[in-house]
Amino acid sequence: MKTVKWGILGASNFALNRMGPAIHAAHGAELVAVASSSAEKVAEFQAFAPAARHAKTYEALLSDPGIDAVYVPLPNHLHVEWTLKALEAGKHVLTEKPIALHAPEIDALIAARDRSGLVAAEAYMIVHHPQWQRAREWIAAGEIGTLRHVDAQFSFYLDDSGNIRNRPETGGGSLRDIGVYTFGAARFATGAEPVELSSRVIREKGVEIWAQVAATMQGPLGRYTYNSMTTMRAYNRQVVTFQGTTGMIRLEGGPFNANVHDMAEIELHKGMNRTLIERFPTVNQYQVQVEAFGRSVREGVPFAWTLENAKGTQAMIDWAYREAVDVTI
Structure with a gap:
């Protein structure tokens, strides 16, 4: 089974306490990088995922060829921007909810997903x-x-x-x-x-x-x-x-x-x-979400919560x- 190599865009507390450990624990997933201007914050992730490297900028993480998928836990108003940038960089992307502040904004994400052929979804665990x-x-x-x-x-x-x-x-x-x-x-x-x-x-x-x-x-x-x-x-x-x-x-x-x-x-x-x-x-719902995302990336298995589902909410x-x-x- 191919391992999906993950990067996290930002060292939020939720990423540190929930999704980072879930990615590290998930079957078929590996946390390989965290992007943050703070080496101290990244060190907290490295305490449970020692192999996770420090990307000093978000752009550096997105340009890393060793990363397959990106998790975006940034503040709500940044979700659309960085989801689009991740897709443009050729990364699969899982973005925290709400993935947008207004439903029409999700149309651009759907178009980018379809154009790229990548997996993009809201983290509705x-x-x-x-x-x-x-x-x-x-x-x-x-x-x-x-x-x-x-x-x-x-x-x-x-x-x-x-x-x-x-x-x-x-x-x-x-x-x-x-x-x-x-x-x-x-x-x-x-x-x-x-x-x-x-x-x-x-x-x-x-x-x-x-x-x-x-x-x-x-x-x-x-x-x-x-x-x-x-x-x-x-x-x-x-x-x-x-x-x-x-x-x-x-x-x-x-x-x-x-x-x-x-x-x-x-x-x-x-x-x-x-x-x-x-x-x-x-059951750790964050871990099973990561594993489901990995199946979508590797095998094309439909993800349970699509961008269209997110747009409806x-x-x-x-x-x-x-x-x-x-x-x-």
């Missing part, structure tokens, strides 16, 4: 986790009857004004940071898209820090109602429920940050309060911002 694959299977199989409603909530507390999530110039906001999960999870599990949508938001210093979105979704399983709440100013919570006519699927604890926030598990509730619970204590985020009514609490 949850679709590779078996708990989300199971949710989609159960819904499609009619395990909860006809789907009527989906409710998704994701919150955490972060009031650091210097953090890129709280800065308008770096594409901050709860919908961009975690709305990609609440919106994308429903779209992935049901295949539905919004046909009606309304939203209410709270802003601080030009950044949306709380959003409540209500929608009517239409897909192959028919119509259902949808509600999402995201905020960066409340205690940690992650929960998604799919409510049907004869049952309910519930993911709570770790539906988005599986086995980091809490245990990854999925519940199937049916008649007479009978509950089936499946737990996944050992970004279009929903764009719609929520257009319809936003500012409120105070």
